[in-house]
Amino acid sequence: MAALTEAERKVVDWIAAERAATLGLIEALVNTDSGSLDKAGVDAAGERIRGFLAARGIACDVVRNDRYGDGIRASVGEGDGRTILLMGHRDTVYARGEAARRPFRVADGRGSGPGCCDMKAGLAMNAIVLSAFKTFGPPGPLVALFTADEEIGSPSSRALIEQEARRARAVFNAEPGRPNGGVVTGRKGGVFMKIEVTGKAAHAGNNLADGVSAIEEMARKIVDLHALTDHERGISCNVGTVAGGEVVNMVAPSATAGLDLRFIHPGDRDGAMAAIERIVAHRHLAGTSTRLEITGEFKPLVASAESGKLFEHYAACAREFGQKVTGEFAGGCADSGFAASVGAPTLCGVGPIGGRTHSPDEYLDVESIVPRAQALALAVMRLA
Numbered sequence: 162m163a164a165l166t167e168a169e170r171k172v173v174d175w176i177a178a179e180r181a182a183t184l185g186l187i188e189a190l191v192n193t194d195s196g197s198l199d200k201a202g203v204d205a206a207g208e209r210i211r212g213f214l215a216a217r218g219i220a221c222d223v224v225r226n227d228r229y230g231d232g233i234r235a236s237v238g239e240g241d242g243r244t245i246l247l248m249g250h251r252d253t254v255y256a257r258g259e260a261a262r263r264p265f266r267v268a269d270g271r272g273s274g275p276g277c278c279d280m281k282a283g284l285a286m287n288a289i290v291l292s293a294f295k296t297f298g299p300p301g302p303l304v305a306l307f308t309a310d311e312e313i314g315s316p317s318s319r320a321l322i323e324q325e326a327r328r329a330r331a332v333f334n335a336e337p338g339r340p341n342g343g344v345v346t347g348r349k350g351g352v353f354m355k356i357e358v359t360g361k362a363a364h365a366g367n368n369l370a371d372g373v374s375a376i377e378e379m380a381r382k383i384v385d386l387h388a389l390t391d392h393e394r395g396i397s398c399n400v401g402t403v404a405g406g407e408v409v410n411m412v413a414p415s416a417t418a419g420l421d422l423r424f425i426h427p428g429d430r431d432g433a434m435a436a437i438e439r440i441v442a443h444r445h446l447a448g449t450s451t452r453l454e455i456t457g458e459f460k461p462l463v464a465s466a467e468s469g470k471l472f473e474h475y476a477a478c479a480r481e482f483g484q485k486v487t488g489e490f491a492g493g494c495a496d497s498g499f500a501a502s503v504g505a506p507t508l509c510g511v512g513p514i515g516g517r518t519h520s521p522d523e524y525l526d527v528e529s530i531v532p533r534a535q536a537l538a539l540a541v542m543r544l545a
């Protein structure tokens with residue numbers, strides 16, 4: 162660490178000294194249920210962050226929302242200049258009660274509990290980095306967003322993210338770092354959809370011919386939809402849920418399916434959607450009708466010359482702490498796609514390292530919390 166200036170060393174040493182406080186915030190956040198549709202829970206997680214920041218002299222703006230959790234925006238060193246933006250989402254994929262069943266625990270250097278690495282550790286990391294710059298003075302305007310609903314496509318947060326990203330010269334999204342310490346330089350975009358088929362009920366034994374099976378219609382559509390997957394081009398079309406019918410001896414009057422479209426190239430989105438719409442509209446069985454509804458959507462994180470430079474910059478800063486950071490592509494979507502889509506140089510997956518997200522085996526590498534916060538803080542300082 163010989164290359165660090167005295168001012169840089171002060172900041173990163175302070176971050177190391179705040180390890181227990183940061184871990185305490187992670188624990189409080191993990192132990193606060195905050196499923197995306199649980200407004201009270203997502204807001205309670207927000208209260209924890211606001212309290213943590215308030216105790217360190219940082220006030221937050223709250224963007225109220227009636228349906229989802231409120232948006233939270235904190236900043237230090239506000240000015241007219243272009244900002245550096247830190248991002249993170251407070252919601253998890255878990256229903257209320259999960260935190261009580263699996264509270265935050267640390268064993269053998271691994272933290273566990275719902276949302277520990279996706280992405281409550283990242284939120285705490287951003288909060289401590291913000292606090293460091295409140296203490297030592299920021300290198301320029303620094304903004305952090307603690308948003309509400311990423312796991313369902315950020316219906317309420319997208320506008321706030323795009324608005325802040327438009328005035329940012331760099332965006333760091335604290336989604337979990339890869340198990341090998343890598344960060345994420347590209348992500349697929351995604352469209353989440355619901356398909357509803359209506360048929361006609363009839364007794365399966367007495368008058369089968371009077372019925373029209375919504376399940377059969379759906380099954381034929383699914384085969385066609387799956388055929389849209391093009392591995393080479395990075396397009397996938399997957400029906401992840403199906404439900405339908407009433408009882409075994411009835412022709413099914415209805416069926417529903419959840420469809421997930423992913424793509425790498427932004428230009429592929431409209432073509433794939435047109436193909437999906439054609440398949441949905443094509444009627445295999447007379448007497449059926451079908452509805453298609455988009456329930457959520459993410460923009461792809463597309464690497465640019467500017468984002469490539471941001472990655473090189475971050476990796477060089479991480480090297481100061483002996484960390485070897487690779488840039489990786491992820492099929493999973495995130496808010497970083499929205500930031501990148503408005504032209505902001507964006508780097509994702511800079512949060513503490515972890516893995517097996519969205520599963521009971523989710524883990525957080527506790528020893529990575531301080532080094533990742535230090536790498537981020539140095540990257541912020543040296544951008545200025």
Ligand SMILES: [Zn+2]
Pocket residue numbers: 250279280311336337
């Ligand atoms: Zn996440």
